[in-house]
Amino acid sequence: MATAEERKDERLPLVSGDHGDDKHVAAEKAHFSWRALWPNLGLHDWKGIAILPFLITLMIGGVVWPLVPPGLPAKTWHLFVIFAFTIFGIITAPLPVSAVAIVAIAVSLTTRTLPIASALSAFGAPVVWLIVFAFFIARGFIVTGLGKRLCYIVLGQVGQSSLGLAYGLTVAELVLAPAVPSNTARGAAVLLPILQPLLKDAFASDPALKTEKKIGSFLVMVALHANCVTSALYLTGCAASALTARMALSALGVELGWMRWFMAMSVPGVLDVALMPLVLYWAYPPEVRTTPEAPQLAREKLKEMGPLTRKEIIMIGTFVLLIFLWIFGDLFKFIDATSTAIVGVAILLLTGVLDVTQHIITEKAAYDTMLWFATLVMLAGNLTKGGFFDWLSGHVSPTMSKLPWLVAMIVLSLLFYFSHYAFASLTAHTASLFSALGVVAVSAGAPAPVVAVMFAAYSPLSGCLTQYGSGPSPAYFATGYVSVVDWWRVGLIVSAWHLLVFNTVGLLWWKVIGLM
Incomplete structure (x- = not known):
């Protein structure tokens, strides 16, 4: 028979503080139970939703779900609850944003809050596809090297400081806004493809390198906020402004023509846009504030790049056509902004600037954005209809x-x-x-x-x-x-x-x- 010492060796080590044999056996059984179960469940490398926030969300949702306010349809209230928790999920990020969006759609379907056609309705919305095709146009700027060339030209002119670059972006928005009536096309398809290579190539400010706060975070915020202010400054600044003018006339009896709109917005709008980069410079400052060597670096890089390539020339021609169609297509109502973007991408594919396998199918950011943005458009739209x-x-x-x-x-x-x-x-x-x-x-x-x-x-x-x-x-x-x-x-x-x-x-x- 085995001695007591030998039997002891066969067991797992004693838990600190256990001295009796019965306690030792109980601890061994408990430890064995968890050790055996854990790998089978795969919980040691769980990559799904954060469990505790999810349970808390379910409990809160269960409480507010039946509290339908008087005068509001139950399904509309339930949709508002789903929308509110979707926003909460986007902020707290228990899952990636697109995953939160898919869960929101699933909840709206399984609770019978929305039928399948309504839940997927926004995936055909023109504004959603305009954003997707803007990503593809931006890819054209990157693969041809034109984006890099343009960024060095900008850097050579206003690149002495981060604030100078901020005002360069703001002026670009100010000039483009009255001519490009789609704020999405102006921001996502015109300025962003120029801005991204500038940040990564000229300043090595890249989220992949954990250097986004160097200057990139600041300039991205400047570009976006400049887009918002210039959209308000002109009647042709964005599509919503034209709708506002129509609704002002029908609901309030106020006619807002282009000149009257600009006159009303000019003083507050110009003051707003003039000081907005300084507000951001204070509220969200870049780590790098002065770049005195940047203009010289830009000139050297442009010299290394040499003359324009064939693909760059095609990209320029396509870009000019896009700007023309965004301006006059909307003005004369013969082609909308989303159709223009699709035409542009088709030209880039036909001329070999873009390859559908390398540059379209693999553009993960475009499809990721489509998933969560279309979901939010759908939820908000159905709240309005409800x-x-x-x-x-x-x-x-x-x-x-x-x-x-x-x-x-x-x-x-x-x-x-x-x-x-x-x-x-x-x-x-x-x-x-x-x-x-x-x-x-x-x-x-x-x-x-x-x-x-x-x-x-x-x-x-x-x-x-x-x-x-x-x-x-x-x-x-x-x-x-x-x-x-x-x-x-x-x-x-x-x-x-x-x-x-x-x-x-x-x-x-x-x-x-x-x-x-």
């Missing part, structure tokens, strides 16, 4: 009628601005709330022209709040330079700047030009 925002504005109206008109107008404009957290489209935001809240403000005594221009400004400006808030936002976010937390934090700070300018300088200017 009457959620009509119900919300109906509850706001009685309270606003008791306030002085200036207070009521400012409160309603802030509600309009920050309600954009619930939207993934400037156009959907405007279509849902502009008329409803605008009419409430006018009924409280606010001058209709002032309400029209204030809401018209806040529609595109509010696109800076989130990484899904406007067409170009997902493309800029997909570069990986700015985290979700930083995006929301900086968006809130810059929003405070926008609101300060338009609620002070804007109101004074509108009084000067006779709108109130």
